[in-house]
Amino acid sequence: MSVQPITEAVMDALHALNNTHAEALSLTTPAGFRARIDAAYFSGHIQGRGFMIAYDHRAKIxxxxxxxxxxxxxxxxxxxxxxxxxxxxxxxxxxxxYEALFRRARQDGHKRCLCEINVDPPNPSSVAFHKSLGFHPIFKSRELSNGKTVQYFEMPL
Incomplete structure (x- = not known):
């Protein structure tokens, strides 16, 4: 299994996958999804069945x-x-x-990877998964303007 760039051939399938997971992520339009990918430091997919979009501190978002x-x-x-x-x-x-992202980030000299995970509504499987990778919570949980509460996590690289 290898991580591939997100291309037009898989864009619709990945956008649908994003929106299937809208409670944990957020609902996007096709144009909004494409814009996220265009602004990404790293974006990739595996067989159209999983994807990641990540930014670095220089993103224009x-x-x-x-x-x-x-x-x-x-x-x-x-x-x-x-x-x-x-x-x-x-x-x-x-x-x-994640391993593909970590490899690139380390190669580019980044020292930390950050993410947030919903705690309300709860997402315990994501918390467990991220902890298994070496992420740990940072800051206090925070309520967002959309009513969700998130916990931020850091993985030292």
């Missing part, structure tokens, strides 16, 4: 979580979203996507 982390850290890689089709969960797709 704005968003409640990204802005919050950018105010706290000068340099970072931030995982905006990762999703794996339910039928492919437990098969190593998420881990392989």
């Amino acid at each position: 704005t968003g409640e979580n990204y802005d919050y982390l950018a105010s706290a850290f000068d340099s970072f890689v931030y995982v905006d979203r990762i999703a794996v089709d339910a039928r492919a969960q437990g098969m190593g797709y998420g881990r392989e996507l």
